[in-house]
Amino acid sequence: MIRAHHAAAVRAAEEPLLAAGEPLMASAAFALATHVVAELRARGRVAGSVVLLVVGGGNNGGDALFAGTHLVRRGCQVHAALVSGDVHPQGLAAARAAGVVVHRVLDDADPAAAVLALARRCGVWVDAVTGIGARGPLRDPAAAVVAALAQERAGWPQEPVVVAVDVPSGIGVDDGTVEGPVLPADVTVTMGTAKPGLLLPPASGLAGRVEVVELGLDALAAEPPAACSLTAADVADLWPVPGPDDHKYTRGVLGLAAGSQAYPGAAALAAAGALRTGLGMVRYLGPEVPAALVRTRHPEVVTVPGRVQAWVLGSGVGPEDAARTHELYEHLRAALDARQPVVLDAGALTLLHEDDHLPDLPATAVLTPHAGELAALLTARGEETGREEVTAAPARHARLAAEITGATVLLKGPTTVVAAPDGPLYAQHDATPWLATAGAGDVLAGVLGALLAAYGDLLAAGTADGGGLPASIAAVAALVDGRAARLAAGLPPEARAGVPSWTGVRGRSGAPGWTGPVPAGGPALTGVPIAAGDVAAALPAALRTVLA
């Protein structure tokens, strides 16, 4: 699990160490320099490379200035552009003494142009404008400098390499929002622990590869993270593996009320997702057209009422289908009365648009909206919200919907965000854009429903919030579904967000470029198109990569 903590928690954890005289900044700076050197070495050479430090007025800039002293010792030519009138004094003195060339660009009539002219001569840009001390989006002059660098880099995506110190300056450190200019990084070297903005979209997409520097912030280990991303090891911890005494009822029975006369396919896809996840039985309840399709495609599925331990409701049901929506309502009432976990997808989400006919939901109810459905739900419940607002701040809106409804919310998107009314947020970046295809959500609902069914008796017997378990189950479902999508698309199972896909780096006029070998990893793969059924079919292969 990659754990991220809020800025305030990091400060609180640093305090006793700083009071005890621990040289945290020296450690941070050395680690930063080591990562810059590694990036240079991967591209051919260290000595002779030209490095630009973009230095702000706080300790984030201090990290870079001290790192500059190490880089000079490694033979780099290091320039520091000071974008604040008042930078870390000891860092500045050390940098000057080591031979870093200092540029007071604020004395220039156009600081952004001055930094840009300098940057064009440098193969590495170190972004040390702000870290966890940032307040709001970047302000000028730093904003203008960062905007100019970001624009320059967009025209030359292969060079320079950008290393962000702690976070890419300008992101919402605690919530992952991006409300002003940010320079996208290839690598973010983050101090002590990851920060939520490095995991949560949209800012997470600007951080590149995240390297966490161990600073001994032991106090954080005892604290629940503010945000986290699950990894393969976490799947193995949570995945229900049957034992010799298990039978179909102990493994979990999923009630599936999905699909309609108009959209029968959703029922078959959700059933496929559930069956390939592994559970005791799928029990399908719905109209004859989808029921017949499910029986034909999946003869394992039972289509008569009976015992279940969890439900998937609503996939493939349109809001205009009043009769089917009423059936969903009846299933939901019964599930809540029986304390059974339930996935509310697509048509079932509209049941929550009014709050007077249902009790508050428990966290064992998991909503699976996309951004538009979440915006509609929030608006219906009195929080006027547009789809774009959800996309700009997915974590904040997922959490808001969880607080309003009481449920756990799995917000679908390029990054899946999971929020319960409290506890950590989850951000899963496991999939591929090829997954954005009709029916993919139905498969995911089936995967999630099967996992909830396996944990159904435990969740029904436990506390109303399930002790945070529903959120971690939802994150596991997103991870495995994402991996299956990647495998189906012909991609390696691990997403390697931010790893540059260079095939060699050209020098630029006047800049000592790298002419070394192709970095490890080679060119990025694009993959091939997939249909939702391919994702369900690839689930066993995806599970082989995490349960072996």
Ligand SMILES: NC(=O)C1=CN([C@@H]2O[C@H](COP(=O)(O)OP(=O)(O)OC[C@H]3O[C@@H](n4cnc5c(N)ncnc54)[C@H](O)[C@@H]3O)[C@@H](O)[C@H]2O)[C@@H](O)CC1
């Ligand atoms: N306390 C320590 O000894 C350690 C601090 N560390 C580093 O220090 C950073 C935190 O340092 P600080 O608390 O000094 O804060 P930062 O350096 O993150 O930011 C504060 C500076 O940014 C400016 N600023 C804030 N918001 C801005 C905005 N919206 N636009 C433009 N400028 C803005 C402030 O005026 C101030 O000059 C961490 O992110 C990390 O990089 C690490 O070295 C680990 C140890």
Ligand SMILES: [K+]
């Ligand atoms: K930074």
